[in-house]
Amino acid sequence: MSSTRSGFGLIELMVALALGLMVALALGLMVVLGLTQVFLSARETYLTQRSSAQMQEDARYVLSKLAQEIRMAGMFGCLSTDRIVDAPSQFQTPVTWQDASLSMISADIGLQAARPDWTVVSDCTTTAKAYPGARLSLAPGETGFPVRELFYRFDNGQLKVGPNKAVLLDNVAAFNVSFGVAGSKGAQSVPRYEDRPSKTSSIRSVRIGLTLRDPGGRVRDQAYQLVVALRNRLAWGGFP
Template identity: 75%
Template sequence: MNRPNSGFGLIELMVALTLGSLVVLGLAQVFLSSRATYLSQRSSAMLQEDARYVLSKMAREIRMVGMFGCLPIDRIIDAPEVFKTPVSGHGKSFRMITADMGRQAGRPDWTVVSDCTTFAKAYPGARLSLALGEMAFPLRELFYRFESGQLKTGPNKTVLLDNVAAFDVSFGVAGAQSVMRYEDRPANVSSIRSVRIGLTLRDPGGRVKDQAYQLVVALRNRRV
């Protein structure tokens, strides 16, 4: 008596191939979805890191705007005219004169030397020699501009940040007690009490939507 042939028939083979293809396609879809999620999260994290770096840098600088030492501006000998307008700008750019606390950017633009009681004088550049009881306050004039999708800094327009979709600056103008409104170009600089910055970053790969951030920083030195 002959035994029947063992193995798979054509139908069983086709069913197995179909099921195997479905499993492979499912695994591939899961892999691609996981990869897309990872890339989008990574892009979002990079945008957040860029925004955090730039905005924290600006916040430190804005807080020290108008910090010319211990005495008022009108008592500083040889104070340059720009000291009277330590912060200014419009929607796409602004400038400020701020205390160079870290001394990490090289030579300061000015140094105010004062004994914090009766004497204060402004010198161009750095001032290394001090008399007994004197203190030096290095100052720097900083510029920020938004051009062609980039945030630039300094008179030479050095690129600080790429992939910028929008950048906006406005100034909080004080009333009798507190900030009443924000203006692009305040007529009275002495009324400025805060700076509001809007920053929108764009993922060049288009994996995530544009990320918008806003920062409001109060000026600590009210004498400006």
């Protein structure tokens, strides 16, 4: 009488172990790939947010700097330009935009360390005179107003500043300037903007358009706009 015995042989056991190991490896690989994908996605999100934040910070810095200088444009002291003796011709057009270059004649806002281009000395009553460079000696009752000629130029994806064209900001896709002009000499409202106003006295505000580009291509081009009202139109004939 024969008996039948059941169980696993050595070969079957080895095959089962091999299959189990393959399944474990496959599951482990799937987990690793999933974690890697999560890490890469989180890293890409972080880099995208950092690029966007950096672009916003760059735009905030440049536009706030421009706003300060535009507000001080045409500030030549206590008296109007026509009463300043030896006033240079640049004082007649304190803000100009031509050939992708913005130039301003702006009073020193206290953040510059360089020597001023002119100093207007005035008693704020009857006399005013423009001197080249700095003027340190003042008579009793006189006040000196340092004045600078500022340049901003958009060139080959960079915003450059000063006569030496030092790079202020990289990755600039566009930089535009237009002027808000009034319909009449005494009006204050701005019905339109022009690149080159025919009458300087009609200018009421300056509009700056700045578009930045992410060099890594993670963020779309970001456009920023700033409108700054001119504060010193009386100094150069903006109002009657």
